[in-house]
Amino acid sequence: MFKLLNREFTFDVDVSNLPCGLNGALYFVEMMQDGGMSEYSGNKAGAKFGTGYCDAQCPHDIKFINGQANTLDWKPSPNDKNSGTGFYGTCCIEMDIWEANSKASAYTPHVCSVQTQTRCSGTQCGDGSNRYGGVCDKDGCDFNSYRMGDKSFFGQGQVVDTNKPFTVVTQFITNDGTDNGYLSEIRRIYVQDGKIIDNSRANFPNFR
Numbered sequence: 001m002f003k004l005l006n007r008e009f010t011f012d013v014d015v016s017n018l019p020c021g022l023n024g025a026l027y028f029v030e031m032m033q034d035g036g037m038s039e040y041s042g043n044k045a046g047a048k049f050g051t052g053y054c055d056a057q058c059p060h061d062i063k064f065i066n067g068q069a070n071t072l073d074w075k076p077s078p079n080d081k082n083s084g085t086g087f088y089g090t091c092c093i094e095m096d097i098w099e100a101n102s103k104a105s106a107y108t109p110h111v112c113s114v115q116t117q118t119r120c121s122g123t124q125c126g127d128g129s130n131r132y133g134g135v136c137d138k139d140g141c142d143f144n145s146y147r148m149g150d151k152s153f154f155g156q157g158q159v160v161d162t163n164k165p166f167t168v169v170t171q172f173i174t175n176d177g178t179d180n181g182y183l184s185e186i187r188r189i190y191v192q193d194g195k196i197i198d199n200s201r202a203n204f205p206n207f208r
Contacts, residue, residue, distance in 0.1 A: 042067025057109030108142035149203030
């Protein structure tokens with residue numbers, strides 16, 4: 001379990017061989033620590049065997065949710081005999097620490113109106129045209145330097161030079177500087193060639 005408040009999460013990455021169109025992803029989700037074994041008597045497998053997964057997209061392709069098989073209205077995938085979608089989805093808060101390649105990067109918190117892993121159905125899942133009516137923010141509130149107006153910050157030969165490895169630091173700042181405070185800021189820092197690089201800032205007319 002990761003306790004992120006008042007802490008930072010750091011990793012080294014090399015995206016020099018990851019071209020446009022591919023996504024190297026690292027993220028956290030608010031699933032139960034044991035995958036739901038203690039909560040649902042039908043769950044005998046637990047997180048060790050992959051049960052209990054959830055995220056802010058409320059995925060329908062999870063085969064077991066809340067200790068029950070997701071077989072109602074199951075539609076097999078035409079491209080993968082081991083995949084498909086069922087009637088239920090499974091939702092929870094998601095923090096995308098890193099979604100990137102050598103051309104672009106983003107980090108994105110996705111909040112939900114439900115606490116911990118929740119099975120959804122119907123409008124709760126935010127499917128199709130009801131994307132914004134579900135219990136989770138599927139789009140999230142992302143930060144992408146290029147889209148935020150700084151087109152020379154991240155990429156090959158840019159301020160953060162993706163031709164070379166670098167370190168990604170994400171800090172979860174609380175309002176009172178303690179582990180028990182409220183999250184007030186998610187701060188991104190890069191380290192490359194021994195140099196600390198602060199994240200770019202949004203650059204829009206009349207934006208402060």
